[in-house]
Amino acid sequence: MTYRLLPLMGILLVAWLLIFLGSFIIFKIVAPIPEFLPGYFGVLITAIIKVIISTLLVICWILIMVWLRDLYVRKKFLKKS
């Protein structure tokens, strides 16, 4: 196994784990949240909150991946230059 691939495999492993963690939070914790208020507005507000939380989680996933990318680039490229 080439040593140069280990950090990239680490990034892929994190991406794999985050897919499950993110999906678990979205589908098993956020999605089943009951309506806060009765009636149409209750359903609407709850749905909006669920969408916002899910979007924030996706943004978190992207930010973690960008952070890992920057960490790799800083370590490999900037160290050499």
Add this chain to the structure above:
Amino acid sequence: MLINANKMLIIAIFAFVITFILTYTLTKFLISYLKKINRIVKDYHKPGEVKVPMPGGPALVIPIIIVEIMVYIFTQDIRILSLIFTIMIVFIIGIIDDLYILSGILKPTLLILGGLPIIILKTYNPYLTFPLFGTVRLTIIYPILILIAITITSNTINSIDVLNGAVSGFLIIATVPIMFALILKADYIAITFTLPLLASLLAFYKYHRYPSRIFPGDSGSLSIGAIYGALTILGSVEVVGVIALLPAILNSFLFLTSVKRLVEHREIKARPTILLEDYRIAASKDISAPITLIRLILADGPLSESEIVKEIFKLAIFTAILASITAYITWGL
């Protein structure tokens, strides 16, 4: 139509063998034909003026369409019909892209059309199955995800088509966990309509591997990406498919987050890699150059083209193992 296990096995073997022979023969023919009509492009990573015929997409895709039609006649499974229409739509877009070069925004927009047959024929299952925590229902959002998925898989696979044999070899490896998941699910018809992709890729790889004698072009890489995406949807093995494709997804992610816009790769001025005098490839030190998977692989020093492809295959094998573990936890335990 109900088919017994023995008949299904015969159809599966027939689908694999016929596709392999057709692609192998057609690729050989296409190499001489494209040379004759002067549809050749420079292979930038080789010394001298090495010219390679392109596009090899028709040799890769037409046999799959023919065999899928035959499999549909035998099985009458409507999922195959939507797969055939998806392949045709994306293949036409790919051919147009090979001939006229579509813009970085127009290409993904047109590729959205590729998901329509699956939605119109309602051949999807809006339940996503995850390991450990089970199935989730996505009735409303799933059709939208189909449109996005076909675009993403086509473009993502297209984005790794930069070195000899990379895209065909990568997709051969990524198709293995899909087959494994379908075996665990005992979806034998889905296995049968997945085999033509694997057979076609194996036959094409013979000519596409280093040193390439043909390039697939956008008609080839976009189509096989779309077929892969459609197969994961039609076989309901989407999560496994995404994981097997992670190195290619990471490549697209790195590119998009560094370039920060949808752009055709030919429009990029600063190249992510540079060609050295000894024809090895090195990572560019230009900070404005896009970050790609290959640039990160080369961060530790230059490599030859065939060595880089081997490194990509190692990453593909790694994620194929992760995808197979996912499939086993989901359907095998």
